[in-house]
Amino acid sequence: MGRMKKNDFAADPELARERRPSFRLSVNAFYQYQSLRTSLDNRLKKKKDGTDQVIPDGQNYDMSEEDAEYFRHLRDEAAAREAELLRRMEAEVRRYPIAPWLLSVKGVGPTMAAVIISEFDIHRADTVSKMWAFSGMAPGRDKRIKGQKSPFNGWLRAKLLGVLAGSFLKSNSPYRKYYDDMRNRLESRKWGTESKTPTKKDNPRAGHQNRAAMRYMVKMFLIDLYREWRSVEGLPVREPYQAEYLGHIHGESEPRSERSPIQLSEPSTT
Numbered sequence: 191m192g193r194m195k196k197n198d199f200a201a202d203p204e205l206a207r208e209r210r211p212s213f214r215l216s217v218n219a220f221y222q223y224q225s226l227r228t229s230l231d232n233r234l235k236k237k238k239d240g241t242d243q244v245i246p247d248g249q250n251y252d253m254s255e256e257d258a259e260y261f262r263h264l265r266d267e268a269a270a271r272e273a274e275l276l277r278r279m280e281a282e283v284r285r286y287p288i289a290p291w292l293l294s295v296k297g298v299g300p301t302m303a304a305v306i307i308s309e310f311d312i313h314r315a316d317t318v319s320k321m322w323a324f325s326g327m328a329p330g331r332d333k334r335i336k337g338q339k340s341p342f343n344g345w346l347r348a349k350l351l352g353v354l355a356g357s358f359l360k361s362n363s364p365y366r367k368y369y370d371d372m373r374n375r376l377e378s379r380k381w382g383t384e385s386k387t388p389t390k391k392d393n394p395r396a397g398h399q400n401r402a403a404m405r406y407m408v409k410m411f412l413i414d415l416y417r418e419w420r421s422v423e424g425l426p427v428r429e430p431y432q433a434e435y436l437g438h439i440h441g442e443s444e445p446r447s448e449r450s451p452i453q454l455s456e457p458s459t460t
Contacts, residue, residue, distance in 0.1 A: 206285035207313075213282050214308040220275035220301070223268050230265035234258065279304040287422040288312070292415070297363035302354055306415070309346045317428050318416040325350055327409055355404040358411070368410045373403040 206213075253261075280300045283289045292303040315321045322328040326342030327350075334340050358365045376382060382398030390396040413430060420427045 206282075206287075209282070209285070210308065210311075213279075213304075216275055216278050216282065217304045217308045220272060220279060220304075223272040223275060227265060227268040227272055230261055230268065234262060234265060276301070283307060288415075288419040291418045291422070295363070295365075295411075297354065297357040297361040297365065299357070302349070302357070305346070305349050309343060310419075312416075312419045312423060313425065315416065316420075316426070318413050318430050321412050321416055322409060325412070327405055327412075350408050351401075351404055354411075355408050358407060359404075365407050365411050369403045369407040372406045373399055376402060 283293075283300060283304050286307050288307065289303060292298050292306065293300065298306075310321060310324065315324070319328060323331050323341070324343055324346070326332045326344065326347035328342075331341045334344070355369075357363070359369060376395075376399040377393065380395065382395035382402065384394040385397050388394035388396060393399075417427055
C-alpha cells in the first residue's frame with residue numbers, strides 16, 4: 191500500500207477516542223488472521239499472493255485431498271479477512287491527529303502506525319517514562335516474573351523491537367543514528383554478556399550490544415512520539431527525567447545549558 195499523503199487525513203479526535211477499543215480489536219484481529227494465513231501458507235506450500243510454491247518431488251501435504259481443499263478454503267477466507275481488516279485499519283488511522291506525523295517518519299507504515307495508536311493511550315501517558323514502562327523498556331520493569339502478571343505489554347514490545355526497530359535499520363531512517371552511535375559506544379567499551387554461540391567470533395558480545403542499541407533507538411523514537419502526540423492533542427508535555435532534572439538534551443549527553451534547544455519534531459542528527 192502507498193504511503194498516505196498529509197492532505198488525505200480527516201482527523202476526528204473525539205470520535206477516534208470513542209472508537210479506540212474497537213480500533214484496538216481490529217488491529218489485533220488483523221494480526222491474528224495474518225498469523226493464521228501465514229501458518230496455512232507454510233503448511234499448504236502457498237506464497238503470500240495465494241499461488242503455489244514449487245514443491246520438490248517427494249513432498250506433499252501429508253493429508254487427503256479433501257482435507258487439503260478444506261484448508262485451502264480456510265486459508266483464502268483468512269486472507270480475505272486480513273485484507274478487509276487492513277483496509278479498515280488504514281481508514282481508521284486517519285481519525286487520529288498524530289497519524290500524519292507518524293506516517294511521515296521513515297520506517298513507519300500504516301500497520302505499525304495502527305499498532306502504536308491502538309496500544310498507547312496518550313491521555314494516560316503524561317510522561318514518556320510511562321510509555322517506556324508500558325512497552326517494557328523501563329529499567330526494573332522490563333522483566334516477567336513467573337506466576338505474576340506481566341508489568342508491561344509484551345505484544346507491543348515485540349512489535350516495537352521486533353518489527354519497528356528492524357524497519358528503522360532497513361530503511362536507513364534518521365533514527366538509525368541513535369542505533370549506530372550506541373552500538374559503537376557499547377562495542378568500544380566491550381559492554382555486554384558474551385554469547386555461548388556468538389555469530390561474530392571477534393565480538394561475542396555483539397548480540398547483547400545489538401539488542402541494547404535497538405532498544406535505545408526505539409526509546410528515542412518514543413520521546414519524539416510522546417512530544418508530538420501530546421502536543422497535537424493539546425495536552426501538557428513534560429521533558430524526560432534526564433532533561434527536566436539533569437539538563438540533558440534528548441539523544442545527547444551534554445547539559446542543555448551548553449547547547450542550543452533541539453527541534454521537537456524530528457530526531458537530532460548531530
